[in-house]
Amino acid sequence: MFAVIPAFIGSAQAEEGMWTFDHLPVRQMKQQYGFEPSVEWINHVIQSSARLAEGCSASFVSGDGLVMTNHHCANTCLTDLSDKNHDYFHDGFSAREVSKEPQCPGMELDRLDQVKDVTGRVAEMTAGKHGAEYAKALQVANSVLTKECAVGDASHWRCDVVTLYHGGQTALYRYRRYQDVRLVMAPDQDIAFFGGDPDNFTFPRYDIDLSMLRVFEDGKPVHTPFFKFDPKGPKAGDLVFTSGNPGRTQRSLPASALAFQRDVSLPTIIAAYSTLEGALWQYSRESKAHLIDAQNTLFGVQNALKSLSGTAKALREPGVIEKRKTEDQALQAWIDADAERRKTYGEPYKKVEAALAVQRQYYEHDFAITRTVHGLLGDAVMLVSAAHERKKPDTERRAGYHDAELAALETEIAAKVPVHTELETTTLALGMTTMRQILGEDDAAVHLILGTKSPDERAVELIQGTKLADPAERLALYKGGVKAIESSKDPMIVLARHLQPVLDTIRNRSRDQIEAPMHEAQGTIARAQFARAQAEGKADTLYPDATFSPRLSYGTVKGFQDGAKVIAPFTDFAGMYKHATGSDPFRLPQVWLDAKPHLNLSTKLDYVSTNDIVGGNSGSPVINRQGDVVGLIFDGNLDSLAGDLYYDIERNRAVSTDTSAIMAALRIVYHADALADELETGKLKSRPE
Amino acid sequence: MFAVIPAFIGSAQAEEGMWTFDHLPVRQMKQQYGFEPSVEWINHVIQSSARLAEGCSASFVSGDGLVMTNHHCANTCLTDLSDKNHDYFHDGFSAREVSKEPQCPGMELDRLDQVKDVTGRVAEMTAGKHGAEYAKALQVANSVLTKECAVGDASHWRCDVVTLYHGGQTALYRYRRYQDVRLVMAPDQDIAFFGGDPDNFTFPRYDIDLSMLRVFEDGKPVHTPFFKFDPKGPKAGDLVFTSGNPGRTQRSLPASALAFQRDVSLPTIIAAYSTLEGALWQYSRESKAHLIDAQNTLFGVQNALKSLSGTAKALREPGVIEKRKTEDQALQAWIDADAERRKTYGEPYKKVEAALAVQRQYYEHDFAITRTVHGLLGDAVMLVSAAHERKKPDTERRAGYHDAELAALETEIAAKVPVHTELETTTLALGMTTMRQILGEDDAAVHLILGTKSPDERAVELIQGTKLADPAERLALYKGGVKAIESSKDPMIVLARHLQPVLDTIRNRSRDQIEAPMHEAQGTIARAQFARAQAEGKADTLYPDATFSPRLSYGTVKGFQDGAKVIAPFTDFAGMYKHATGSDPFRLPQVWLDAKPHLNLSTKLDYVSTNDIVGGNSGSPVINRQGDVVGLIFDGNLDSLAGDLYYDIERNRAVSTDTSAIMAALRIVYHADALADELETGKLKSRPE
Structure with a gap:
């Protein structure tokens, strides 16, 4: 599972790249898929996406502050809320109503508000300086820029100076900062991380690596743009996007x-x-x-x-x-x-x-x-x-x-x-x-x-x-x-x-x-x-190494070849039950064993796509052309670990949980109908006072 | 501490080399030190040296089967003999008399008897064969040669086919095999391995990494040639030799x-x-x-x-x-x-x-x-x-x-x-x-x-x-x-x-x-x-990579430079007491604290020499020109770990316990006077029936 963690210039191949939203590979996407994102599409994706300060990605999935991310992105919260009598990390959690959603201690969620190119200003402030002097000047630039950007209200605005292309470009990212994030629901660890460490970073895979959070402000759920939840999930060959915060790559390191x-x-x-x-x-x-x-x-x-x-x-x-x-x-x-x-x-x-x-x-x-x-x-x-x-x-x-x-x-x-x-x-x-x-x-x-x-x-x-x-x-x-x-x-x-x-x-x-x-x-x-690259007319094939700042990747739902084996893009519930041995970490939770007769076993569970992602992308929404969420990134395959250094479309794959599996889990296994309804309608049935 | 473990061609520098006894660097030793070993000297060294089958070296130090090796070479014996009430590994052991010396379970000691060059025979038996056929032919050669060599008495003779120069030469080594090895004495682990893992492979060092064993046959101590024990130890600059079984080097691997x-x-x-x-x-x-x-x-x-x-x-x-x-x-x-x-x-x-x-x-x-x-x-x-x-x-x-x-x-x-x-x-x-x-x-x-x-x-x-x-x-x-x-x-x-x-x-x-x-x-x-090398007149500068078979190295007692620090060749008891913090692993055993007033604190404890050794040499005697033992190899410095790949006279050092420290420990700290007498006289006071 991608690490919860706190840079590249390459000449991008098809599907390769973790693109900043102000420099999307429009030409390539249009050429390959006839898809050209509108300004509205782009803004909608930016505003509905989120970052967890601890090192994950997330998305708003209702107008009432509901946030979807990975189970493993809420590990610390689940552990912190546990005590001698409650092991929420292992047993999962479900709040009966909004007022019973407990706050995750110390959790911070950020939503991108604006991006400013400050390359010129930083260059001015560091001109002619080297070594310790250069470091000091950079420190001053950081201080001045973030102070300006937070407009005197640092508890509402988080400002990061982001060094792109390892210093080729510097941008000031301002986020709306939320520090009251509460726990709504998490399934059992044994389904979230079914297969445990042995299955980690592999595919075929059978996990529902999900947690649901809710963002509050002044004691009430916030209202923001959000992704519509498509409970059908994608089909093989579909063009899909991830909007998340890849943590670190070194594709252009010497x-x-x-x-x-x-x-x-x-x-x-x-x-x-x-x-x-x-x-x-x-x-x-x-x-x-x-x-x-x-x-x-x-x-x-x-x-x-x-x-x-x-x-x-x-x-x-x-x-x-x-x-x-x-x-x-x-x-x-x-x-x-x-x-x-x-x-x-x-x-x-x-x-x-x-x-x-x-x-x-x-x-x-x-x-x-x-x-x-x-x-x-x-x-x-x-x-x-x-x-x-x-x-x-x-x-x-x-x-x-x-x-x-x-x-x-x-x-x-x-x-x-x-x-x-x-x-x-x-x-x-x-x-x-x-x-x-x-x-x-x-x-x-x-x-x-x-x-x-x-x-x-x-x-x-x-x-x-x-x-x-x-x-x-x-x-x-x-x-x-x-x-x-x-x-x-x-x-x-x-x-x-x-x-x-x-x-x-x-x-x-x-x-x-x-x-x-x-x-x-x-x-x-x-x-x-x-x-x-400019001299060679290739400037638009360059993207910066990952910096744990918002990026978009595009790709398709597609299997891969593993040695002599052909790996299909989707797994299903039937495969999950088959994969269970009954002993740790291949033990399914009792609720899942009980639910088996009520589930459609051909429901899609996890899938792979060619999206170029790395650690930090955990919890990213997978979205379709319409901008609706069709999956939840939670891992990559073994070959994707080389993604730190290079992307290989034949081998690298992103691994997601299908929205159809999430919906079935909520309705049939966990009887979390209020939550399922909120996902389907985009709002709480009755908004709390 | 060198590993207790189960090959090279290089053009040797001064002091470099782990030489087989039939191909000693006589010209180099004579040139550098005016020392030319006699046939008697060589035979005496071969016959007084021993190998522990588990992966160590050792030496006979009395005519009544007394063997000196490292504490860490007897670890398994000390652990195996311990029980709920006795922790010999930690607390040490001392047999009150010969009849109370317990057998070390499964321990085997071998003493070199003869070496035969079988390069020609092996070449004949493998001629024209490759891959699996070659492997099979080698296996047959091994079987035939060792069977011949053991002359129908495998419990007395151990025969190893030794591949020297990675196949450039093949030799058949016959050892006298002893499978009744008993424990005589071991000091506390806290002095044998004082400084523990943090000090391991470093110098200055303050250890008495000693154990004393006795070889029996038919219920009686064996009588073999042995090294005279010189309780004065060497002086800085002295020419010294190690006779032991370096385990493995890869100085000539591609x-x-x-x-x-x-x-x-x-x-x-x-x-x-x-x-x-x-x-x-x-x-x-x-x-x-x-x-x-x-x-x-x-x-x-x-x-x-x-x-x-x-x-x-x-x-x-x-x-x-x-x-x-x-x-x-x-x-x-x-x-x-x-x-x-x-x-x-x-x-x-x-x-x-x-x-x-x-x-x-x-x-x-x-x-x-x-x-x-x-x-x-x-x-x-x-x-x-x-x-x-x-x-x-x-x-x-x-x-x-x-x-x-x-x-x-x-x-x-x-x-x-x-x-x-x-x-x-x-x-x-x-x-x-x-x-x-x-x-x-x-x-x-x-x-x-x-x-x-x-x-x-x-x-x-x-x-x-x-x-x-x-x-x-x-x-x-x-x-x-x-x-x-x-x-x-x-x-x-x-x-x-x-x-x-x-x-x-x-x-x-x-x-x-x-x-x-x-x-x-x-x-x-x-x-x-x-x-x-022959074409260039340098054939006598070649020595084979280590193969856990008997080798001689020569060198001098000499300090080294560690970064800006000059490290003196000897440590003494005063330094040892200064190095003790009182907490593990820098805690001295109580007997050592009690003995402090009775010890001459300037007694030499450990020293470094330029001898070229690696793991497997643990327990090797350090001997002088006269063929008397003046130290006990137990480790190398940090830089010696590169000795697997190359030898650097400026940095590689072998680390030994001085015989003067061993004698002081036996007489003053452990009151093991009978054992000290046996070392000084070369025989038991009264031989047991």
């Missing part, structure tokens, strides 16, 4: 940056996550309570691992990096062939390599430290940062602490997210163990964090000693500012204070010596690519 | 085979081991009993991971594979430059690539299945194989089941090795979980192994249902042959029977399509390298 990932970053991350997976696997086996505690985290880790391993595997395929290298060399040769171009673009690939050499030197060290900072220690570090950053002028603050961002930050701090003390002790102890493995006992940061204690002793001491699990305590420390932070005796805050200079060193080095020069050089590469 | 490891095998293994590490880490935290159960396995996994990750890291260093590729191309160019050579050697690198293409296709699949086969399931598979293989003529059997090997096999089957049921259920369930993750639910082997059960359910069912934990049961099945195996209802045996064809397919494919052509092609490469 070969050297890909090699860095293959050789340095991915091996480090995969090893650490694998160890964490094993620890959580065993932890979950210890008791029912541990299983409930850890299942969401374990799910996230396994999902991330499968996705990262897919990227790593694609990078290790013979020829993949070599091909990119040839492309890089071709662009450099194009630059070198002309004196004017040489002057304009210079040698950007060399600059990338220099930045990577710095990163190579520090990557493992910095990773070992920063990944230890999570959970309550992460909260402590954030509170210490917030106190110090807020003392600075807005333009000098780090991202996340600008005036325009403080309202959201405060909401996050105050959110009543339950803390699983035992699980957190385990993950903190493991994080510190791995840190010490990587850095050795004599490292200064290790001394700072552990003292003379073992990771286990230290984790227990920190978690048992801290009061940060209490939102009121966090809020008081936040509001108390530097004075409260400096005088706090909370052991997490004390540790965070000690860590601050270490983390500052890591952050500044990364910003000034790695990110800034990379950003500069990649912007240069992007501009050269543009210029070259 | 670049394509290295790329295969970097891109396919190592990522697969490291991910699986990391998950296992995490599960065992958590398992060990659950209770004291679990910690005792799992500590040896966890230690082994972490040690292997550190070593494999070191190799992987070296392979991912920019330029390492490229450099090898250049060397490969140079040899192919040398071949191509001459028509006669073209005819003799052809294009061996292309053949290697073809074999790797097959391996690439099946690696992950085969790994997922074969690694599930361990512990009791491994025993079951072995029993099924043994029944079927013994029905075949000797020459057609697989390695491990030849007549000459059956005595050892039967001893292994009958060994009273305790089974940790709960731990084994955990590792089996995890193995099956990983298998299903990799292969998917629909794979035929997954169906065969799991049926409709979850990995957890199935592991419990198998482990609780089997009687194979009982040595008598295993022996009865072994002796009962095919009839007993086919009629057994033991669920492990039933599963092993079902798995047999799957495993046969994997084994045969691997043997015929991967190993045989690789063996052939690498033999060709080795012969070409020889011919080229």
Whole structure:
């Protein structure tokens, strides 16, 4: 399942591309499918789509704030709302009426309001600057632009500076921000994620990876444009679109940056996550309570691992990096062939390599430290940062602490997210163990964090000693500012204070010596690519790498070839019952076994399409030519994991749940008729006061 | 710590090389150090050295069968001898007298008796054959040669066909086999492995990684040549030698085979081991009993991971594979430059690539299945194989089941090795979980192994249902042959029977399509390298890749540079006490804290030398010009992990415990005066009847 996560220039093939709404591949769609979207169609899609700040996509499916997304996009909410007696993550949830829909702690949903091209302004503000100076100027630009954009009301507007084409273009995205999102309905985990980790990223597939949320404002459901819900779903061969927020691709990264990932970053991350997976696997086996505690985290880790391993595997395929290298060399040769171009673009690939050499030197060290900072220690570090950053002028603050961002930050701090003390002790102890493995006992940061204690002793001491699990305590420390932070005796805050200079060193080095020069050089590469494409009349085949901002993809419902096997585009309920072994994770919920005689077994369940999507697209609506929703993206097939690097129409497939299966599940299995009616009519039967 | 594990041509630099005793670098040693070993010196070293079949090296240090090796080489023995009330692995062990020395279950020690060059005979027997035919001919050669060599007494003679230079030379090694090895003494794990996993493969170091064993025959200690124990240890700059059994290096593997490891095998293994590490880490935290159960396995996994990750890291260093590729191309160019050579050697690198293409296709699949086969399931598979293989003529059997090997096999089957049921259920369930993750639910082997059960359910069912934990049961099945195996209802045996064809397919494919052509092609490469070296007058600079057979290395006691730091060659007891934090794994045993006032704190503890060693060398004696033992190899520094691929005199270092620390530990800390006397006099005070 695509990761819930927080860039590319390629010359797009048919169906390839994650297009920004202001630069849609109109010529290609018209040529291939005779489809030309109207301005109304486009605006309707933009306004009915949504993004979950945690890293998913979603869509409005009624005029009363009803939102459809994946079950796995509501994992955290389902876990947070659970307690000893209720395991909503596993057993599902259904609110009897609107007034009984509980708020998802800390969940934020954003809806795109406007996009402004600020390439020129950013270029002005950074002109002639390099390295740390460039990084500082970018930071100022960010601060100034987002402040302007939020028009003094940051709790209603979220503004993101989005770097497209790795710096070739900069846009300011303003979203309507909603921070009261409630849970309406979620099916059982055993149908949402039927087949579990073994089936994850595969097809044929038999999941209804659905959750329904509702957006409130001032205590009432919001009214927005929405997608009409088509309970028939699509047919094979239909042209379909996804409107969502693909998280990150690297289809235009230089070969050297890909090699860095293959050789340095991915091996480090995969090893650490694998160890964490094993620890959580065993932890979950210890008791029912541990299983409930850890299942969401374990799910996230396994999902991330499968996705990262897919990227790593694609990078290790013979020829993949070599091909990119040839492309890089071709662009450099194009630059070198002309004196004017040489002057304009210079040698950007060399600059990338220099930045990577710095990163190579520090990557493992910095990773070992920063990944230890999570959970309550992460909260402590954030509170210490917030106190110090807020003392600075807005333009000098780090991202996340600008005036325009403080309202959201405060909401996050105050959110009543339950803390699983035992699980957190385990993950903190493991994080510190791995840190010490990587850095050795004599490292200064290790001394700072552990003292003379073992990771286990230290984790227990920190978690048992801290009061940060209490939102009121966090809020008081936040509001108390530097004075409260400096005088706090909370052991997490004390540790965070000690860590601050270490983390500052890591952050500044990364910003000034790695990110800034990379950003500069990649912007240069992007501009050269543009210029070259323009000279060759191919500028409209370029789309930016994914940046977790709104994108449209087009494709068709279509099966694929898997080795010698031909895989049909649709699965159905009959296949689902056949796939069930009765044991975890191939166990169907009892309600589904009971409903079997009442279901039409030939109802379409899941399908694949050629849409070009990646992680972050989870929860995206699949829409048809009419702009009605006909499916719910929840995954890709195994080959789609290479989508991080390239798109291959023969192999990459997006995986969706069919709207016809959703409707049958709601009406026949879950007897959620009010909800089904709302989907079919586009409104609540009786709007609450 | 070097792995306890079950080959190379390079042009050796100074100190580089793991030399066979019949091809020592006499010219180089004489030139550099004015040292020319006499025939007596060489024979004395050969006869006083030993190999532990499980994957370590050792040395005889008294005329009464006393053997010195590492604590970590006796891990399994210490664990196997422990029970609820005794944790010898952690607390150490000391036999009060010879009659109280307990037998290490299943331990085998081998001492080299003779070496025969059989290159010509093997060449004759395989002439003109390729692929499966070649593999079969090799198998016949193995069977015939080892049978001849064991002279009808396989319980006394162990015969290994050793492929040197990857097939450039074949030798028949005959060892005197000892299967009654007893435990004499082991210090606490907290001093043997002080600093634990964080300090592993680093220096400065403060460990006494020692265990003392005794070899018996007919109920009495054996009498063999032995190394005199020099309790003064060496000085900085001294010429020292190691005599041991380096396990495996790949200094002459083609670049394509290295790329295969970097891109396919190592990522697969490291991910699986990391998950296992995490599960065992958590398992060990659950209770004291679990910690005792799992500590040896966890230690082994972490040690292997550190070593494999070191190799992987070296392979991912920019330029390492490229450099090898250049060397490969140079040899192919040398071949191509001459028509006669073209005819003799052809294009061996292309053949290697073809074999790797097959391996690439099946690696992950085969790994997922074969690694599930361990512990009791491994025993079951072995029993099924043994029944079927013994029905075949000797020459057609697989390695491990030849007549000459059956005595050892039967001893292994009958060994009273305790089974940790709960731990084994955990590792089996995890193995099956990983298998299903990799292969998917629909794979035929997954169906065969799991049926409709979850990995957890199935592991419990198998482990609780089997009687194979009982040595008598295993022996009865072994002796009962095919009839007993086919009629057994033991669920492990039933599963092993079902798995047999799957495993046969994997084994045969691997043997015929991967190993045989690789063996052939690498033999060709080795012969070409020889011919080229001879033409250039450099034949005596070539040494074979490590093959877990006896080798000598020479070097000097010498510190190294670690970044900006100069690392001195010796540590001492003072440094050890300073390094202790009091918490695990930097906690010293109480006896060591108590002994502090009585110890001379400037006593040398550990040291580094430039000897070229790798895993398998663990437990090797460090000897001086006189042939006396002055240290005990137990590890390498971090940079030595690249020793798998290349040796760098500036960075690679072997790490040993000084004999002066061993003597102080025995006399002052452990009051093991009888043992210390035996080391100093070379004999027991009173030989037992």
